Amino acid sequence: MSDGSMTIGAAVAPTGTTRRTLPAHGSRRTHAAYALVTPAAALMLVMLLGPLAGVIALSFTDYQLGAPQFAWIGLANYQDLFADKVFWTALRNTLAYVVIVVPGAVIAGLAIALLIQSGTSLRSLYRTIYFLPVMATLIAMAVVWEFMLHPQFGLVNGMLRGAGLPAFAWLQDRSTALYALCAIGIWQAVGFNMVLFLAGLVSIPKQLYEAAEIDGASSGWARFRLVTWPMLGPVTTFVVVISGIRSFQVFDTVHVLTKGGPSKSTEVLIHSMYTEGFEFFRSGYAAAITVVFLVFVLLLTLIKSRLADRGVHYT
Amino acid sequence: MAQIELSAIRKSFDGTDVLKGIDFRIADGEFISLVGPSGCGKSTLLRIIAGLEPQNSGEVHIDGRPVDGIRPSARNLAMVFQSYALYPHLSAFDNIAVPLRMRRLSAIERLPLLGALLPGRRAKERHIRADIEGIAEQLDITPLLRRKPGQLSGGQRQRVAVGRAMVREPLAFLFDEPLSNLDAKLRVHMRAELAELHRRLKATFVYVTHDQAEAMTMSSRIAVMMGGELIQAGTPAEIYNEPGDIRVAEFIGSPKINVLPGRIRKDGGVDVLGTTLKLTCNAAAGDCRIAVRPERIELGTGPFSGTVVHLENLGAEAFVHLAVEGTGSRLIARLADVRHLPAMASSVAFGFASDAVRMFDPAGKRIELRVEQAERVREPAHV
Ligand SMILES: Nc1ncnc2c1ncn2[C@@H]1O[C@H](COP(=O)(O)OP(=O)(O)OP(=O)(O)O)[C@@H](O)[C@H]1O
Ligand SMILES: [Mg+2]
Numbered sequence: 001m002s003d004g005s006m007t008i009g010a011a012v013a014p015t016g017t018t019r020r021t022l023p024a025h026g027s028r029r030t031h032a033a034y035a036l037v038t039p040a041a042a043l044m045l046v047m048l049l050g051p052l053a054g055v056i057a058l059s060f061t062d063y064q065l066g067a068p069q070f071a072w073i074g075l076a077n078y079q080d081l082f083a084d085k086v087f088w089t090a091l092r093n094t095l096a097y098v099v100i101v102v103p104g105a106v107i108a109g110l111a112i113a114l115l116i117q118s119g120t121s122l123r124s125l126y127r128t129i130y131f132l133p134v135m136a137t138l139i140a141m142a143v144v145w146e147f148m149l150h151p152q153f154g155l156v157n158g159m160l161r162g163a164g165l166p167a168f169a170w171l172q173d174r175s176t177a178l179y180a181l182c183a184i185g186i187w188q189a190v191g192f193n194m195v196l197f198l199a200g201l202v203s204i205p206k207q208l209y210e211a212a213e214i215d216g217a218s219s220g221w222a223r224f225r226l227v228t229w230p231m232l233g234p235v236t237t238f239v240v241v242i243s244g245i246r247s248f249q250v251f252d253t254v255h256v257l258t259k260g261g262p263s264k265s266t267e268v269l270i271h272s273m274y275t276e277g278f279e280f281f282r283s284g285y286a287a288a289i290t291v292v293f294l295v296f297v298l299l300l301t302l303i304k305s306r307l308a309d310r311g312v313h314y315t
Numbered sequence: 316m317a318q319i320e321l322s323a324i325r326k327s328f329d330g331t332d333v334l335k336g337i338d339f340r341i342a343d344g345e346f347i348s349l350v351g352p353s354g355c356g357k358s359t360l361l362r363i364i365a366g367l368e369p370q371n372s373g374e375v376h377i378d379g380r381p382v383d384g385i386r387p388s389a390r391n392l393a394m395v396f397q398s399y400a401l402y403p404h405l406s407a408f409d410n411i412a413v414p415l416r417m418r419r420l421s422a423i424e425r426l427p428l429l430g431a432l433l434p435g436r437r438a439k440e441r442h443i444r445a446d447i448e449g450i451a452e453q454l455d456i457t458p459l460l461r462r463k464p465g466q467l468s469g470g471q472r473q474r475v476a477v478g479r480a481m482v483r484e485p486l487a488f489l490f491d492e493p494l495s496n497l498d499a500k501l502r503v504h505m506r507a508e509l510a511e512l513h514r515r516l517k518a519t520f521v522y523v524t525h526d527q528a529e530a531m532t533m534s535s536r537i538a539v540m541m542g543g544e545l546i547q548a549g550t551p552a553e554i555y556n557e558p559g560d561i562r563v564a565e566f567i568g569s570p571k572i573n574v575l576p577g578r579i580r581k582d583g584g585v586d587v588l589g590t591t592l593k594l595t596c597n598a599a600a601g602d603c604r605i606a607v608r609p610e611r612i613e614l615g616t617g618p619f620s621g622t623v624v625h626l627e628n629l630g631a632e633a634f635v636h637l638a639v640e641g642t643g644s645r646l647i648a649r650l651a652d653v654r655h656l657p658a659m660a661s662s663v664a665f666g667f668a669s670d671a672v673r674m675f676d677p678a679g680k681r682i683e684l685r686v687e688q689a690e691r692v693r694e695p696a697h698v
Contacts, residue, residue: 210367210387211400215479216417218388225425226413230404 052294058287065281077288087289089264090272094248097182097268101247104186106239109193114228116194117201127198134191142256145184146171171257174265181266184253189246193239200235204228234308241304245297269293317378317486317519318343319364324373326359333359335543336373341487346513346520348530351540352566357523358397360540361489364521366390377486388417393480394489397496399472401464407475408447408460414483415443450478470501477512487519494529506532527567531555539563561679564606570634573612573646577605577674585674585684588639590618593687594669603682606673609634612648614657617666621646623657637665 059077063070081087116126133141148155149170157167170180208227217223229236251270254260260267260275269289277286319341326334333356341347349357362368364375366387375382382390393414401410416425419439424430451457454474464472473493480488493509494502510533513520524530530537531551538548539562547559558564564572577587579602583595587605614635621637624645633650635657648665650656657663674682 205398205400207396207398207400208402211394211396211402212413213367213387214365214392214394215414216388216483217413218386219422222417222422222425227402230402233404 055287055290055294058284059291061284061287063284065277065283067281070284073284077285080285081288081292086264086267087272090260090267090269091292093178093266094250094268096178097185097250098244098247100179100182101185101189101250102240102243104182105189105193105243105247106236108186108190109239110197110232110236112190113194113197113201114224117198127195130194131191133188134195138188138252139256141188142184142253145253146257149180172262174262177258177262177266181250181253181257184257185247185250189243193243196235196239196242197232200232201228204231237304237307241300244300248293248296248300319487319519319521320374320376320379321360321364322374322376324360324363324375325371326356326363326368327371333543334363334370337540337545339538339545339548341519341521344517344519346510346522346533346535348534348537349521349523349540350525350527350530350537350566353525355540356543357525357540358491361394361491361521361523365392365394365489367394391483391486392489393483393485393487395473395476395480395491395493397492399464399476399493399496401472401475401479403464406461406463407456407467407478408451410464410475411447411450411460411478411482412443414479415446418483419443446482447478450482454478454481469497470505473497473505477509481512481516485518487521490520490522490524492524492526493522494524495526502526502529509533527569531567537567539566541566557681558606558673559681561604561606561675561681564673564675568608570609570647570649572606572608572673575605575607575639575644575646576642577603579603579682588619588642588644592669592672594672594684595687596674596682596684598676598682602677604675604677604679606675607646607667607671609647609649610651611667611671612646612665613667614648614650614663614665617664619666620662620664622662623659626656626659628653628656635663637663 060072060074061070062073062076112126112130116123116130119126147153149157151157151167151169151172154170156170160167168176170176204227208231209223212223212226215226217226249270250268251274254266254268254271255274258266260271270293273286273289273293276282276289321337321339321341324334324337325332337360349360351357359368363370366382366385370383377390377392401407402413405413419442420430420436424433424436424439430436447460448457451460454477456471456474456478459467459471459475464475467475473496476493490509494505497505506529509520509522513533522529522534534551536548537551537554538545539554540546541560541562547554547563549557554563554567558567561574565574575587577585577592579585579596579598579600581600583597585592585594585596585603585605592605619639621639623635624638625636627634627636630653633653633656635648635650637646637648638644639646640662669684669686672684674684676682
């Protein structure tokens with residue numbers, strides 16, 4: 001306590017005497033600073049950086065889950081990985097999934113948020129309905145989707161047939177399986193994005209819309225371009241990055257519905273990692289896939305922080 | 316540029332009447348201040364004129380044309396909001412440009428990339444730039460044009476907001492307490508600038524404020540609103556000197572007008588604090604209220620006496636708070652000469668000229684008075 005008040009005094013008083021005594025205070029100050037940072041730093045080390053370093057280290061070994069010893073094999077895992085056709089398929093599928101799901105989930109989330117916001121009654125009902133998929137476990141929901149997409153008695157094909165359109169074996173067909181998973185991914189992410197956008201919409205001052213109206217923005221589109229879209233900028237960045245990271249992590253629907261098939265058409269990075277690590281017990285190899293995955297996530301995070309820096313004017 | 320006519324405007328929110336039938340006519344080029352205590356419905360009335368709020372009944376005519384059902388954007392009025400409502404993501408320049416771009420560019424020309432490729436866009440943008448630079452010159456904000464609102468001070472933001480309103484030469488300007496976020500000094504300065512702006516533009520200004528000093532100093536006419544009704548409209552001098560209602564008398568003027576309980580005798584004479592005033596009226600006998608402005612109270616002579624309970628010396632003038640002996644009444648006198656302040660707790664005699672008296676009935680309505688001739692001799696020279 002006394003230490004704290006003294007350092008504050010030293011920091012505030014701009015006189016020469018305090019400056020001369022500063023070294024003594026300074027060292028005490030750094031000690032105090034380190035002491036204060038320690039808990040957070042320790043937690044970060046144990047919870048984040050430690051496992052991360054572990055995974056990176058593991059990717060340079062031939063460790064197999066449960067094996068008594070392991071050897072350092074350098075970049076051999078990565079060489080195998082980059083030579084493996086399945087890895088490239090998984091990477092391509094993952095990127096395709098991200099490229100479809102992120103815009104889909106962001107645009108649909110924004111559209112639904114705008115509709116709910118502009119509607120007057122039943123707002124909270126709609127909000128709850130769209131948020132349900134977020135709260136439900138995806139495994140349970142995947143079972144429902146399996147029924148919905150069932151080639152013979154699924155609801156989707158039933159509706160297509162009713163409309164006189166051809167039916168598909170959605171999850172069993174190479175050409176449609178990934179897109180079916182994308183649709184489920186969008187369905188699942190929309191609720192979460194919608195809630196974030198709704199929070200963003202609520203925080204836009206109403207007066208800005210009135211000013212826009214007075215300034216001659218008479219159409220809804222003009223007001224959206226002039227006020228809503230720019231004011232949602234920070235939220236949109238956040239939503240895009242979160243959706244991006246979450247779609248990179250896609251695993252549960254793949255695991256439950258397709259197991260990466262048919263013929264690897266829905267193989268994705270995390271599913272490869274799971275198969276290699278927990279079915280073939282090649283932990284070192286799985287660690288290498290994880291590192292590749294982390295690089296992409298890190299990239300997204302960097303982009304986000306760059307964009308966030310540009311958004312200072314919103315404060 | 317425009318005359319605005321309000322007839323029988325009524326508005327209620329969730330069953331509570333906020334405006335109770337407003338009839339008012341604003342002449343072309345007038346500077347009208349709408350004043351009144353907080354919550355009396357000034358902003359609501361302004362928003363109804365702008366079209367941002369629909370009225371429950373009644374009509375708004377602008378230049379003789381009914382505008383009910385016409386969108387705010389089509390009414391061609393400009394509004395300056397209390398919080399300025401500048402677009403935070405746009406620079407001052409772009410903020411001022413918004414009304415011009417909205418009106419002069421088509422929806423396709425406004426598109427971010429594609430619009431710039433269209434042939435007419437360049438020339439239009441050049442005109443817009445020239446217009447904005449002219450406005451910025453007038454408002455003295457040229458060096459600030461590239462800044463975002465977040466990087467501007469309150470007064471600078473206010474000027475940008477005025478610039479955004481001015482730039483398209485609207486039919487009328489609507490201001491909703493535009494100075495209330497500024498510090499006292501800046502407010503006085505901006506007051507003068509807005510009045511000057513009005514003289515130059517000769518446009519119709521409707522200015523909402525609860526600061527009666529702003530209303531007194533800037534407007535050609537003041538409209539006083541209370542509890543959803545417009546109770547008096549007139550020039551600042553009229554409102555100040557001839558209030559038609561005790562609420563107007565009490566609202567306008569700082570410090571507040573002194574109100575003393577009085578009594579009208581059967582013969583029309585008026586008694587106040589046990590003294591008969593040298594004036595008569597035609598009203599029925601009964602209770603009444605006597606109001607006298609602090610600057611019309613003369614200390615040192617007069618039939619009344621009071622004890623000094625509080626002194627406020629502002630340097631250029633002083634306010635003496637008196638407790639009238641024998642009654643519970645308090646009143647405030649303004650002393651122009653601060654060198655001769657009475658001592659605290661001392662007893663002073665005071666009086667007031669008969670023509671300084673405004674009399675109101677118990678319901679608050681003004682009662683006309685006749686001053687007896689002999690009294691006029693004591694009338695101070697400056698009136
Ligand atoms: N959207 C609204 N919904 C419900 N009541 C409202 C709404 N807008 C205003 N009111 C009510 O109407 C009354 C008048 O409001 P208004 O904003 O016109 O007051 P004002 O005279 O501008 O006051 P101030 O000087 O504080 O700005 C207030 O009692 C307010 O509570
Ligand atoms: Mg108001």
